[in-house]
Amino acid sequence: MSEESEIIVQNLIELSKELEKNAQKEEEGVFPRENLKLLAEHEYFPVFIPKPYGMGLPARTFVDVVKTIAKASPSTAWIYVTHVAAANAFNAFANNTLKEKHMKDIAEGKLLIGAAGTEAVGGAINAELRTTAELQNGKYVIKGSKSFITGVGELDLYLIIAKVPNAPKPHVFLVDKSQVKIGQKFTPMGMKGISWGELIVDATVDKDNLVIDDSLKFLGVLGRIGMLGVSAISYGIAEGAFEEALNHVKNRKLGNNTLASFEGVQIYLAEIAAKVEAMKQLLYHAADNSDKMPEVLKARIFITENAIDVIDKALRITGAHGYSNSLKLEKYYRDVRAPMLHFQTLELSKKVLASTLIQ
Numbered sequence: 001m002s003e004e005s006e007i008i009v010q011n012l013i014e015l016s017k018e019l020e021k022n023a024q025k026e027e028e029g030v031f032p033r034e035n036l037k038l039l040a041e042h043e044y045f046p047v048f049i050p051k052p053y054g055m056g057l058p059a060r061t062f063v064d065v066v067k068t069i070a071k072a073s074p075s076t077a078w079i080y081v082t083h084v085a086a087a088n089a090f091n092a093f094a095n096n097t098l099k100e101k102h103m104k105d106i107a108e109g110k111l112l113i114g115a116a117g118t119e120a121v122g123g124a125i126n127a128e129l130r131t132t133a134e135l136q137n138g139k140y141v142i143k144g145s146k147s148f149i150t151g152v153g154e155l156d157l158y159l160i161i162a163k164v165p166n167a168p169k170p171h172v173f174l175v176d177k178s179q180v181k182i183g184q185k186f187t188p189m190g191m192k193g194i195s196w197g198e199l200i201v202d203a204t205v206d207k208d209n210l211v212i213d214d215s216l217k218f219l220g221v222l223g224r225i226g227m228l229g230v231s232a233i234s235y236g237i238a239e240g241a242f243e244e245a246l247n248h249v250k251n252r253k254l255g256n257n258t259l260a261s262f263e264g265v266q267i268y269l270a271e272i273a274a275k276v277e278a279m280k281q282l283l284y285h286a287a288d289n290s291d292k293m294p295e296v297l298k299a300r301i302f303i304t305e306n307a308i309d310v311i312d313k314a315l316r317i318t319g320a321h322g323y324s325n326s327l328k329l330e331k332y333y334r335d336v337r338a339p340m341l342h343f344q345t346l347e348l349s350k351k352v353l354a355s356t357l358i359q
Contacts, residue, residue: 005061008047012065015042016072023073026193027331031154035076039069040109044080048225049087053099053107059287063232067283070236074335075193077236078342079112081229082150085343086113086159089222090174093212098174102157112154115222116146116199117161117215129170131201133162140210142173142203145183150342152197153182160201161215170215179203190334220293226343227300228290234307234339235279241332242276245269245314248321259317268313275310279303297353304339304346311336 015038022034039045046054048062062084070077087106090113091099105111122128131144142162149158158175183198212218246269249259259265279302286299311333315322322329340346 002058002061005057005064008044008057008061009064009068011042012044012068015039016068019069019076020072023076023193026073026075026191029187029192029195031151031195032073032076032079032193033154035073036079036109036112039076039080043108045083045109046107048084049107050091053091053103054087059228059290060284063228063235063283063287066229066232067236067239070233071240073193074233074237074332074338075191077229077233078191078194078338079151081226081233082114082342083109083112083155085222085226085229086115088225089115089218090159090211092221093172093218094174095208095210097208098211102174106157111156112151113157113159114149114151114155115159115161116149116201117219118146118148119144120147120198129161129163131160131162133160133164133171133173135164135207138207140173140205140207142175142201142205144201146199146201147183148186148196149199150194150196152185152195152199153177154195158199158201159211159218160203161218162201164213167213169213171213172211172215172218173203173205174209174211175201175203175205179205189337190331191338223343224290224293224296227349228286228296230339230342231283231286231296231299231303234304234336235276235283237332237336238279238303238307238310239276241311241314241329241336242272244328244332245272245318245322248318248327252318252321265317268317272310272313275306279306294353294356297349300339300349301346301353304336307336307339308333 019035047057047065050056066077069080106113121130133140133142156177160173160175161170164171181200183200185197188196249265252259282299282302286296289295315329321327
């Protein structure tokens with residue numbers, strides 16, 4: 001890690017105490033705006049956004065930042081990853097007019113951006129797309145609705161995927177929050193602060209708001225960075241759960257013995273420690289190969305599945321304390337299931353990886 005990256009991560013560890021304190025509001029469904037403002041003030045948004053708008057630091061720094069945020073506030077990490085992935089995809093394909101207008105504020109976290117592709121009729125694979133964009137009098141008129149979207153009603157900019165008549169592939173458009181409405185809001189099992197729901201689009205935008213006329217290319221960039229990010233979230237939660245469980249069993253006494261002195265507990269601790277280390281190494285490998293989708297997918301599949309097993313074992317060795325909210329484990333257990341769904345479902349990731357293996 002470079003000296004710059006090391007300073008960034010070490011400072012974030014200190015800041016995470018404040019993030020964790022604010023995260024108590026997540027369980028009430030409060031969007032983590034305070035934490036996002038803190039991250040913006042301390043310049044964490046530009047870390048993995050390319051120059052000249054961002055710092056352009058290595059993907060290893062990005063995953064270290066994400067996992068540190070996730071240990072303190074999973075919902076904040078979720079919004080952070082959503083923003084950074086969308087920002088990178090926007091930067092990769094948007095025209096100079098759009099970038100000059102928005103990228104500086106996006107990179108600094110003054111404007112929050114996210115993507116909206118999923119629809120109720122087509123699911124995460126966009127099997128069917130009913131949102132349309134028609135060119136009328138020199139402007140695109142976009143109408144439709146999106147479902148299971150992160151940051152509904154809270155983000156400033158949305159990247160909307162829509163069908164264009166007679167075009168071979170769906171297009172991606174930049175739409176301001178003033179031209180969308182909130183539909184149904186969902187209450188998730190975990191990650192309760194992400195403002196998850198339906199987005200109703202009824203927008204008229206300039207031609208320049210067309211980001212790219214090929215949504216698959218856009219989703220390729222968005223997905224790679226997004227899935228690297230959710231892998232880091234899962235790893236951060238798993239590491240946090242391990243530390244919480246280890247501290248508990250070393251201090252919790254049954255009679256004259258600590259829980260950590262029992263052989264059964266020690267076996268679980270060894271298994272957890274091995275898996276957390278394997279996650280870390282695979283995450284760094286994926287970060288070093290972040291431009292290669294198969295390597296990112298391998299990390300995403302292994303880490304998101306095994307994080308659940310790590311927390312399950314942590315719950316077993318902490319007993320009733322782990323099951324109660326006196327420890328963070330029960331919250332971690334609910335939160336850690338979300339990364340299996342975001343950007344691409346885990347099962348779809350397996351299908352995509354398998355298709356590259358059998359070519």
